[in-house]
Amino acid sequence: MGERSVNLKALAAHLGLTVSTVSRALNNYPDISPATRKRVKQAADQLGYRPNQNARRLSIGTPETVCYLMPRQIGPNAQPFVAQLLAGLGEALNERNWDLLVSQADASVGDLASIERLVKSGRIAGLVISRPLKNDPRVKLMQSLGCPFVVHGRTEKSDDYAWYDVDGEDAFVTAVNHLARLGHRRIGFIGAPLQYQFAQERLDGYMRGLSHNGLAQAPELVQIAEFTDEGGTAAAGLLMDLAVHPTALVCVTDMMALGALEALHARGIMPGKDVSVIGYDGLHFGKHAHPPLTTMAQPQAHAGRRLGDMLLSIIDGADPTKFHELQRAHLVQRSTDGPVTGNAGQINVSEREDSR
Amino acid sequence: MGERSVNLKALAAHLGLTVSTVSRALNNYPDISPATRKRVKQAADQLGYRPNQNARRLSIGTPETVCYLMPRQIGPNAQPFVAQLLAGLGEALNERNWDLLVSQADASVGDLASIERLVKSGRIAGLVISRPLKNDPRVKLMQSLGCPFVVHGRTEKSDDYAWYDVDGEDAFVTAVNHLARLGHRRIGFIGAPLQYQFAQERLDGYMRGLSHNGLAQAPELVQIAEFTDEGGTAAAGLLMDLAVHPTALVCVTDMMALGALEALHARGIMPGKDVSVIGYDGLHFGKHAHPPLTTMAQPQAHAGRRLGDMLLSIIDGADPTKFHELQRAHLVQRSTDGPVTGNAGQINVSEREDSR
DNA sequence: TTGCGTGCCGAAACCGGTTTCGGCTAACGT
DNA sequence: ACGTTAGCCGAAACCGGTTTCGGCACGCAA
Missing domain, CATH: 3.40.50.2300 (Response regulator)
Incomplete structure (x- = not known):
């Protein structure tokens, strides 16, 4: 209702000019005198003229x-x-x-x-x-x-x-390095379906990190699930119920890591103390997790x-x-990473008190 | 590069028809014989013809x-x-x-x-x-x-x-009712700038809840801040540093509630035990807070x-x-709400063990 | 045979802009 | 005084569709 917004024709009529002249004036063509150009532009934004974008783009040849x-x-x-x-x-x-x-x-x-x-x-x-x-x-x-x-x-x-990407492989090498430095030798991987390239990359990084630190790769230590918190809980449950469970978990997303924390709590395991957990994403929410989630933050x-x-x-x-x-992603240390402790139900490694 | 995608003119030429005929055939006009209509449609999706939307919408008169x-x-x-x-x-x-x-x-x-x-x-x-x-x-x-x-x-x-909205006023009445039933008589409000209507509504609900339960309104109990976790932390800090601090906090968003939890932890106060906290939004993340956040969840x-x-x-x-x-929002009880306890540094109210 | 619908399609205007081209006017040089 | 040249603007084609309108060819009844 109301009148249709002013179009070029109306504006031209108002000015006593033709549409082509007005159009060129508005688009700063050199063959329009400064005087009329100014007059046209004034009238245009006085009447609130806005070129119809559908028409313009059709003419221009690009949808913009x-x-x-x-x-x-x-x-x-x-x-x-x-x-x-x-x-x-x-x-x-x-x-x-x-x-x-x-x-x-x-x-x-x-x-x-x-x-x-x-x-x-x-x-x-x-x-x-x-x-x-x-x-x-x-x-x-x-x-x-x-x-x-x-x-x-x-x-x-x-x-x-x-493409634009964050180096997930590098990030997981970094995460594994960090955990190895803390004394962990049995590190679990909680991943997402490998049809996603990001899932594959991060798994590759995990693998590379392992071998780079001279750690053995055990198939039972990598668990794939949907990348939701429930998925993380399920995967972490499987890992922690192993005969000798890992002392650290790296998770392909923060959401899965949060889920993993639940699985640990359910078993009376204290994240960051008994078992370390590192997520990936750098989600702001991780700060409020229990305890605050250590994660590989991406600069997104x-x-x-x-x-x-x-x-x-x-x-x-x-x-x-x-x-x-x-x-590159970078490690933001909050509270779910820590040195390996002796009471973890697995191979006893020498305890060491790494500095943080 | 490549040829421009086939347009109506090309399709018409291919068929030996005019554009207007083809257009009407594709748009199921009754004055096209079933035979040619079928022929046109087959040719159209054989050549992968898609009408140019800019042109179409310009003609149609609506941007769709x-x-x-x-x-x-x-x-x-x-x-x-x-x-x-x-x-x-x-x-x-x-x-x-x-x-x-x-x-x-x-x-x-x-x-x-x-x-x-x-x-x-x-x-x-x-x-x-x-x-x-x-x-x-x-x-x-x-x-x-x-x-x-x-x-x-x-x-x-x-x-x-x-408009479509969730009844924030009702939600906060519900939250205050819930807290009052748990014995709380000094309830703090952590709000957002009142220029936002949602902030005003929720404050109104808080006020109505108070008077509905016969509780006094104290100006120092309502704190306004930006609706971020930092804002929540700051507001909660102010409230908890009061001479007689509230035994419960209702927060205008989950994000602020998470921030409030931080303020409590920083003071050695146990949320849900010493002081109750109720958020608003029903954010999935609240499940992983420390402790899991009770909140008014909206069905969004x-x-x-x-x-x-x-x-x-x-x-x-x-x-x-x-x-x-x-x-309507509904209360999802997680772990940050609980009965008022005597050791809260404030007026002693009769303890009562409400059922959950 | 003529006349009249009817079925089917082409011609053309239109949506609202952009852009090329050509022509008019005024100023300029000689 | 006259041709030339800018300077400035209008005319018209075009972008790729949709939609109204008119007309041809056919079938049918008179």
């Missing part, structure tokens, strides 16, 4: 929009990082007055088909993919469609597209911003293979 | 897009509910193949101006506003613009627009879906004032 593909799994333990990522993306896009679309693949259609529709319908100039699988079909699809995209995370072979404040800038560069024509940004 | 306005404050304690809300909104929109835009007001432009640009540029058919202020100028702006919108939350007077799983459906109805012409959906 990028899309963020939301990771599926939501539910009660929602993804806390989504908001931050969107904020960063939005910041990058705002500088150009581009729009940010979010899309979760329509369940009835399927991921791939839904992506294909999105790009073929000309709605988006680029796409952000989150948390890729080890061999993610979406990557190949986007490449075959010739549509610019960036990945938050990596796939198994990740040399021919742009800027992930969205970086991804946005990368994507825009690629849309501008830059070579996607040039953008590989690998950040 | 709604926008979610992200709440500003992000930072480390990101909004966990944003992802859930977006998922719900997306679900509702997907059924019509509408798009979901997210926008955080450009800091350099300002909320209002940025909203006005958004709707005047014809990009969106509706807007979702989150966490409104007591007297939120965005609501009036949208009304004066004549653009459909829904609000997640309410403002002070909320009868002339559509469906908020996004409901808001989306409401907004679409309004866009379809329904009366916005018809949509007022008020949900």
Whole structure:
């Protein structure tokens, strides 16, 4: 209701000019006299004229929009990082007055088909993919469609597209190193399904950390579960019920680590004292866990911003293979890590009081 | 690069028909013979034709897009509910193949101006506003613009627009009732800045709960701070350092409650034993707090879906004032609530052992 | 045979902008 | 005084669809 917002035609009529003149005046074409340019611009923002973006973009030939593909799994333990990522993306896009679309693949259609529709319908100039699988079909699809995209995370072979990631392998080497230095020799791994590349990477890091410290790899020490707190509880339960249980646990996410803490409490085991636990993510909430969770924190404040800038560069024509940004996670020690103690029901190792 | 995706003209040429015929065939106009209709549709999805949405929407006259306005404050304690809300909104929109835009007001432009640009540029058919202020100028702006919108939350007077909210006042009455039943007579309130309507509502509920239980209102018992964990810690600190400190705290968000727990621990006070704490939100993380946080949980799983459906109805012409959906929060008891104990450094009340 | 619907498709206007091109006017040099 | 050249603006095509309208060809009844 009310009149439709003023369009170019109305503005032109109001000024006694043609639409083409007005358009060029507003877009700073050199063939418009300074006088009329000024007159046009004044009238424009006096009447509150805003160019219709659909029309403009149709004409321009670019949708001036990028899309963020939301990771599926939501539910009660929602993804806390989504908001931050969107904020960063939005910041990058705002500088150009581009729009940010979010899309979760329509369940009835399927991921791939839904992506294909999105790009073929000309709605988006680029796409952000989150948390890729080890061999993610979406990557190949986007490449075959010739549509610019960036990945938050990596796939198994990740040399021919742009990505931003935190080095999960390095992080888990660091975590294992830290635990080994505290005297732990039997370290359990709580992981996520290996179809996710991040899960594989972190497992690799765990393995490398083990051998780097001369520790044996025992298959029973790695437990895979869904990356929820319940998953962590279940996995930790299995590990602690082993004949000789580990004296430390590294967990693929903070959420799983929090779940692991529950399993320890349920068995009367004191995290950080009897058994060490290290998570991954650096979630703010970990500070309030019982006890406060030691974790490998990733610097994800800027992930969205970086991804946005990368994507825009690629849309501008830059070579996607040039953008590989690998950040490092760092250990934030809270209270769930500590030296190994003798009363752990397992091989007795010499107690040592490491300094913290 | 590559050929531009097939457009209507190409498809028509391929078929030896005109664009208008093909368009009408695809849109099931009755004046197209079943034979050619079928032929057209087959060719269309064989060539992978997808109508250009910018062009289509320009022609149709509606952007088929709604926008979610992200709440500003992000930072480390990101909004966990944003992802859930977006998922719900997306679900509702997907059924019509509408798009979901997210926008955080450009800091350099300002909320209002940025909203006005958004709707005047014809990009969106509706807007979702989150966490409104007591007297939120965005609501009036949208009304004066004549653009459909829904609000997640309410403002002070909320009868002339559509909203979905959880009854914070009722929730805090419930919380205070619960505490009073446990014997608490000196209950502190940890609140957020009262410019936010939700903060005011919950304070109102607290007050009503007090008088409903015949408890005195003491100004020093209500502390306002930023709604972060640090804010909660600070506010709780002030309250616990009072000459006669409260035996229970109700907090306006779970995040603040977690912060409050820190303040208690720092003073050697055992939450749930010496002093009760009740949060609000029902955050999943509260389960892993120390001790697990009792909270008023809001059923926000469906908020996004409901808001989306409401907004679409309004866009379809329904009366916005018809949509007022008020949900109730419910107490989820974990471990930070308990009967008042005598050793609390304050007026001795008769101990009573309430049943749990 | 003529006339008249009816079924089916093409022509063209339109959505609201952008951009190329051409022409008019005034100032300029010679 | 006259041709040239900027400077400035209008005309028109275009982006890729949708939708109204008109007309051709056919079948049917008179």
